[in-house]
Amino acid sequence: MRVLVLGGAGFIGLHLTRRLLAEGHDVTVVDDFSRGRNDPDLAALEVPVISADLTDPEAYERIPHGWDQVYLLAAVVGVRNVEKDPGKVVRVNTMVVLNTLDWIRPEEKLFFASTSEIYAGGVTAGIVQVPTPETVPVMIEDVTAPRFAYAASKLLGEEAVVHIGRAKGLQFVIGRFHNVYGPRMGADHVIPELSLRAARREDPFKVCGTDQYRAFCYVDDAVTAMLLSMDKVSGEIVHIGNDEETNIGDLTKLVLRIAEHNPVLDVEDAPAGSVARRCPDLTKLRGLTGYDPAVSLEEGVRRTLEWYRGNA
Secondary structure (H helix, E strand, O other): OEEEEEOOOOHHHHHHHHHHHHOOOEEEEEEOOOOOOOOHHHHHHOOOEEEOOOOOHHHHHHOOOOOOEEEEOOOOOOHHHHHHOHHHHHHHHHHHHHHHHHHOOOOOEEEEEEEOHHHHHHHHHOOOOOOEOOOOOOOOOOOOOHHHHHHHHHHHHHHHHHHHHHHHOOOEEEEEEOOEEOOOOOOOOHHHHHHHHHHOOOOOEEEEOOOOEEOOEEHHHHHHHHHHHHHHOOOEEEEEOOOOOEEHHHHHHHHHHHHOOOOOEEEEOOOOOOOOEEOEOOHHHHHHHOOOOOOOHHHHHHHHHHHHHHHO
16 A cells, blocks of 8 residues: 655654554655654655655645555644744644645545644533543634644644545545654653653652643554554544543653652642643544554553653
8 A cells, every 4th residue: 555644754653654664555754854854763764755845835746646545644733832833833734734635636545633622622611521522512712822723723624624525525534633642752742741851850840730631642552543544434533542531640640650750749730721631532433443542551651751761
């Protein structure tokens, strides 16, 4: 099978590419290398790589057709990036999806990476249940707040994929990721951030939002869900994640225990706009694909911590 991974040098993209290669597929990566160009992990895969700015329609002239599957993962992500330049987030994430939809052919099945953030405002408002199925109303809590620019851009992306995709006769899957974590994801996420500070033996140890809950999905499980979805699902939105909910305070204790670090905890409130609970209802995904998370939180945290210890 011939597979194109747009954003293949990113966190999930590289893990996906590695799995596709292990399963014997022919993979090509496209990326603008905004994370940096000196990436030994990508170089070790020895896959064809196209450097392209996907916000530029002319960049697609260098990308051939004939793919069985196209994964659209390219986007500006991360709370710090979003709050620093929300206008860039809206521009980049919107232009990438619209350009990709103009370029793609009906016979090339598309996976679009979306996010649980698009309905998080409904959780905060008390109109969305947790665990959360795909059928709940989506809600942007405050369009003027920089933090929600990412959610708004992904919501527009979902609308574009559904309606332009249908008009083109395109097969597609929209996967809403829920707190995916693991090696290589940078430091702007809770588990890597905790892991890095634990590895540095920070004391006192600051932790925010210990009264909040998340359901963390190790990246290998997320990749499995993506592959199963592309194999078995078409024209659907599915929630991708792990449905085992964890308190942030308990997560912090787990990271510190694995790191063998026993500092004084400096507990602070969660950042403004951070949803109190996030956990996907995986009933639809399980029913359509047979997916079930395989990596426990303890094992995933252990793998992640070990990687960050060696690559900080």
